Amino acid sequence: MEEREISQAVIGRLPRYHRYLGELMADGVERISSNELSKRMKVTASQIRQDLNNFGGFGQQGYGYNVKYLYNEIGKILGLDQIHNMIIIGTGNLGQALANYAAFGDRGFILKGLFDVNPRLQGVAIRGVQVRLMDELEDFLKKNQIEIAVLTIPKTKALEVANTLVNNGVRAIWNFAHIDLNLPEDVIVENVHLSESLMKLSYNISRYNGEHEKN
Numbered sequence: 452m453e454e455r456e457i458s459q460a461v462i463g464r465l466p467r468y469h470r471y472l473g474e475l476m477a478d479g480v481e482r483i484s485s486n487e488l489s490k491r492m493k494v495t496a497s498q499i500r501q502d503l504n505n506f507g508g509f510g511q512q513g514y515g516y517n518v519k520y521l522y523n524e525i526g527k528i529l530g531l532d533q534i535h536n537m538i539i540i541g542t543g544n545l546g547q548a549l550a551n552y553a554a555f556g557d558r559g560f561i562l563k564g565l566f567d568v569n570p571r572l573q574g575v576a577i578r579g580v581q582v583r584l585m586d587e588l589e590d591f592l593k594k595n596q597i598e599i600a601v602l603t604i605p606k607t608k609a610l611e612v613a614n615t616l617v618n619n620g621v622r623a624i625w626n627f628a629h630i631d632l633n634l635p636e637d638v639i640v641e642n643v644h645l646s647e648s649l650m651k652l653s654y655n656i657s658r659y660n661g662e663h664e665k666n
């Protein structure tokens with residue numbers, strides 16, 4: 452497949468296609484038209500066609516999409532056919548919740564290490580992975596091929612820790628700390644802010660209530 456720049460908006464929609472196709476596969480559906488998929492996903496059929504055309508289409512005129520094929524292809528585009536080793540830095544409430552979520556592992560995101568500064572957490576195991584103290588981090592990164600670091604530490608510590616990670620070869624950071632990390636361009640940072648999603652919900656609640664008050 453030809454490599455070209457895909458917009459982040461399209462990339463952002465691919466996991467949802469992947470999820471729906473996975474559900475269709477689980478239901479034994481072998482093929483689906485863009486119209487049918489559009490009804491299920493509440494996205495226009497033309498949007499689906501446009502999105503998937505970015506990757507060469509996959510659809511066949513009069514046949515629709517082969518569900519398993521499309522599921523696998525989107526999985527490949529998302530890199531889900533590969534193993535991604537990851538570590539979590541900050542094994543507090545959020546770090547532990549993420550470590551406990553087994554489904555990441557099913558998708559190829561393998562938890563290799565947990566780190567914290569709190570000596571009381573040292574040796575505590577979550578799904579078989581023990582918490583290590585931060586002074587072991589550099590040595591651990593030298594000995595293990597870690598692709599992704601999850602940052603679930605206070606924002607005041609995030610940049611310093613991110614720099615240590617980057618200086619030791621980590622090239623992807625899943626950042627939950629509420630700070631924009633200023634890192635070299637070749638480092639991929641994905642920020643997750645649950646509170647932004649909650650604010651969107653709050654906005655929509657206000658809008659919904661406002662509209663109903665008008666009626």
Ligand SMILES: NC(=O)c1ccc[n+]([C@@H]2O[C@H](COP(=O)([O-])OP(=O)(O)OC[C@H]3O[C@@H](n4cnc5c(N)ncnc54)[C@H](O)[C@@H]3O)[C@@H](O)[C@H]2O)c1
Pocket residue numbers: 540541542543544545546566567568569585602603604605606608612626627628629643644645646
């Ligand atoms: N982005 C989001 O949607 C979202 C949601 C919840 C929390 N958060 C953020 O995630 C972070 C963690 O939240 P929490 O509720 O788990 O907090 P927490 O206090 O339960 O956990 C933080 C952990 O980080 C450890 N820590 C502190 N400094 C460290 C360092 N330099 N290196 C390694 N570990 C260190 C602490 O010992 C603690 O165990 C906070 O920054 C919080 O604001 C983000």
